[in-house]
Amino acid sequence: MTTDEELSRIATSIRRRCVTMCRGRGQGYVGQGLALADLMASLYFDEMRRDPTGALHDRFILSTGHSAIALYATLGELGEYADEELATYGMDASRIEESPLAGLPGFHITGGSLGQGLSQAVGFALGDRLRGSDARTFCLISDGELQEGQIWEAIMSAAHYRLGSLVLLIDNNRMQADGDTAEVMGIEPIPDKLAAFGFAAQRVDANNLPALRAALEATRAQSDRPHGIVCDTLPGKGVPTIEAYEKVHYVRAGDDVWAQALAEIGSTAGVRHASAE
Amino acid sequence: MTADVTTTHRRLRETMPALLQGVTQQAPFADALVRLGRSRDDVVVLSADLSKYTDLVPFRTEFPDRFIQVGMAEQNMFGIAGGLAKSGFLPIAVTYGVFATRRAFDQVAMALATGVTGPAIVVAFLPGITTPFRATHQATEDLALMRQIPGMTVIDPADATEQVAALDAAAQHDGPVYLRGLRGLVEQRFAPEGFAFRIGRAQLVADGDDGAIIGMGLGTAWALDAREVLHQGGRSLALLDMPTLKPIDRDAILAVASRHRTIFTVENHSTIGGLASAVSEVIAAAGLSVRVVPFGVPDTWAPAGSIDYVRTGLGLTAEAIASSIVAEGEQA
Ligand SMILES: Cc1ncc(C[n+]2csc(CCOP(=O)(O)OP(=O)(O)O)c2C)c(N)n1
Numbered sequence: 001m002t003t004d005e006e007l008s009r010i011a012t013s014i015r016r017r018c019v020t021m022c023r024g025r026g027q028g029y030v031g032q033g034l035a036l037a038d039l040m041a042s043l044y045f046d047e048m049r050r051d052p053t054g055a056l057h058d059r060f061i062l063s064t065g066h067s068a069i070a071l072y073a074t075l076g077e078l079g080e081y082a083d084e085e086l087a088t089y090g091m092d093a094s095r096i097e098e099s100p101l102a103g104l105p106g107f108h109i110t111g112g113s114l115g116q117g118l119s120q121a122v123g124f125a126l127g128d129r130l131r132g133s134d135a136r137t138f139c140l141i142s143d144g145e146l147q148e149g150q151i152w153e154a155i156m157s158a159a160h161y162r163l164g165s166l167v168l169l170i171d172n173n174r175m176q177a178d179g180d181t182a183e184v185m186g187i188e189p190i191p192d193k194l195a196a197f198g199f200a201a202q203r204v205d206a207n208n209l210p211a212l213r214a215a216l217e218a219t220r221a222q223s224d225r226p227h228g229i230v231c232d233t234l235p236g237k238g239v240p241t242i243e244a245y246e247k248v249h250y251v252r253a254g255d256d257v258w259a260q261a262l263a264e265i266g267s268t269a270g271v272r273h274a275s276a277e
Numbered sequence: 278m279t280a281d282v283t284t285t286h287r288r289l290r291e292t293m294p295a296l297l298q299g300v301t302q303q304a305p306f307a308d309a310l311v312r313l314g315r316s317r318d319d320v321v322v323l324s325a326d327l328s329k330y331t332d333l334v335p336f337r338t339e340f341p342d343r344f345i346q347v348g349m350a351e352q353n354m355f356g357i358a359g360g361l362a363k364s365g366f367l368p369i370a371v372t373y374g375v376f377a378t379r380r381a382f383d384q385v386a387m388a389l390a391t392g393v394t395g396p397a398i399v400v401a402f403l404p405g406i407t408t409p410f411r412a413t414h415q416a417t418e419d420l421a422l423m424r425q426i427p428g429m430t431v432i433d434p435a436d437a438t439e440q441v442a443a444l445d446a447a448a449q450h451d452g453p454v455y456l457r458g459l460r461g462l463v464e465q466r467f468a469p470e471g472f473a474f475r476i477g478r479a480q481l482v483a484d485g486d487d488g489a490i491i492g493m494g495l496g497t498a499w500a501l502d503a504r505e506v507l508h509q510g511g512r513s514l515a516l517l518d519m520p521t522l523k524p525i526d527r528d529a530i531l532a533v534a535s536r537h538r539t540i541f542t543v544e545n546h547s548t549i550g551g552l553a554s555a556v557s558e559v560i561a562a563a564g565l566s567v568r569v570v571p572f573g574v575p576d577t578w579a580p581a582g583s584i585d586y587v588r589t590g591l592g593l594t595a596e597a598i599a600s601s602i603v604a605e606g607e608q609a
């Protein structure tokens with residue numbers, strides 16, 4: 001089992017990668033990447049199981065296409081994407097698209113036309129059951145996606161089919177394109193709504209590693225109820241310069257800002273695969 | 278009844294718009310919408326979490342009571358718009374083209390195209406390849422879809438002037454209108470003074486004897502530039518601007534088609550089901566023996582990136598269009 005300290009170092013290194021990726025063009029979904037670093041580290045370096053060859057046995061489905069940066073950075077941490085390629089994030093001719101289509105390593109579905117991912121996760125989970133596999137499916141959506149009707153159709157079906165292998169993770173950063181989620185279109189109380197739909201629901205500070213890990217661990221118990229974790233996150237978490245952009249869906253900034261952000265993360269962070277910086 | 282092609286051609290020549298060069302306007306849709314809001318108090322604007330990204334903030338700020346934020350829920354938005362339209366308001370429901378059509382096609386069709394007798398407007402931003410994202414955001418089949426809906430008017434403006442004129446025309450029109458939107462800094466190709474826009478009317482932008490182009494939306498702007506490249510090479514092509522895809526201006530198409538053996542269509546949209554198809558339908562129905570050579574997004578998920586990069590990849594830069602036209606001409 002990975003220790004909290006190790007996971008914390010990995011999360012920091014993921015953060016460094018997120019900032020470095022945005023620095024190339026001076027823009028990107030850095031707030032989401034930094035906010036999700038702890039969750040992604042916990043999933044990929046602890047919670048999701050691998051088979052003896054090292055391939056993932058469990059599955060991660062990213063519905064929030066524009067949060068791809070968090071997945072790229074995590075897969076970079078695992079050596080599945082080279083830093084040189086990650087540095088082309090969002091550039092013309094790069095396959096490291098800000099919101100990619102299905103088929104890139106790590107991307108099982110096309111997210112980004114928001115609200116569609118959970119249905120496909122239900123399909124994967126049903127497929128596992130039919131195949132007799134005990135693989136678990138983790139699906140990340142955003143708080144904004146909860147406003148799409150299809151999400152609730154998917155939630156209903158997951159509960160109806162008693163998909164205990166499904167874990168819905170909600171990046172509850174309390175913002176969306178037009179501003180505060182609570183002002184745009186309120187969606188709380190999310191855990192109550194999930195519970196009413198038949199989910200085993202939790203809420204956790206997803207930037208607190210021990211708490212987050214405990215919440216994930218609780219989803220391992222055999223159950224015929226799908227799991228839902230409301231992951232409260234802070235956009236830009238861990239980098240004060242970016243946290244200052246808290247209510248910004250998409251950050252554009254001068255190189256001084258990115259340099260400062262990197263300085264705040266610190267240079268000792270990347271332990272596994274030292275960043276190219 | 279089809280008008281005599283010579284009469285139509287004369288009318289088209291007499292009503293050519295004045296062209297501008299190098300002029301842009303900042304958020305022309307935003308200003309036009311505010312003006313509309315001031316002139317009519319039945320205008321209600323709806324957004325699905327994209328007001329900042331679709332030039333709605335000035336309207337939202339001036340008319341907070343007539344702005345309805347529905348959150349990221351496009352299907353619900355068009356349903357609400359249908360209710361507003363049926364209770365006597367003029368709903369203007371605004372989102373990106375992909376979400377207005379793919380996500381909420383049924384809602385647009387049922388809520389806005391049945392039982393609505395007054396004006397109701399869908400405004401669809403990020404038309405075609407005007408987005409750095411790929412298939413998730415590129416509305417490349419929206420016009421084909423909308424053209425299929427009975428009673429739906431479909432408009433793709435070429436520039437700031439047409440955008441503003443089309444919004445005003447849509448607000449005067451009884452029945453649903455699907456209007457593509459151009460956000461932020463928008464080119465202004467047509468002089469606004471004396472600009473005459475009528476739903477269902479094409480306009481001749483330039484005349485010439487060495488072939489004819491029919492453009493729609495940004496395709497018209499690309500065609501203008503391609504025409505300029507060809508002009509410098511000593512060729513003079515006619516250019517017909519066709520902002521209304523439906524109802525299509527048959528008279529104008531036939532007036533142009535009767536004078537040329539090949540028609541090049543240029544559209545910021547799939548070459549299936551949009552302008553190329555609509556023009557071909559008119560020409561085939563009239564029994565004319567005219568080739569139609571389409572320029573647009575081919576039957577593939579287009580690449581992602583800056584618009585220049587994507588246009589280059591799809592052969593849609595002015596230079597690429599011009600040289601393809603030359604090559605086609607030599608075959609003919
Ligand atoms: C179906 C759909 N509608 C609209 C959009 C445009 N859009 C992109 S991000 C976004 C905000 C959604 O909220 P959230 O995912 O919570 O944003 P974040 O917290 O990451 O800023 C919107 C409306 C989209 N991508 N998909």
Ligand SMILES: [Mg+2]
Nearest residue numbers: 143144175176
């Ligand atoms: Mg959010």
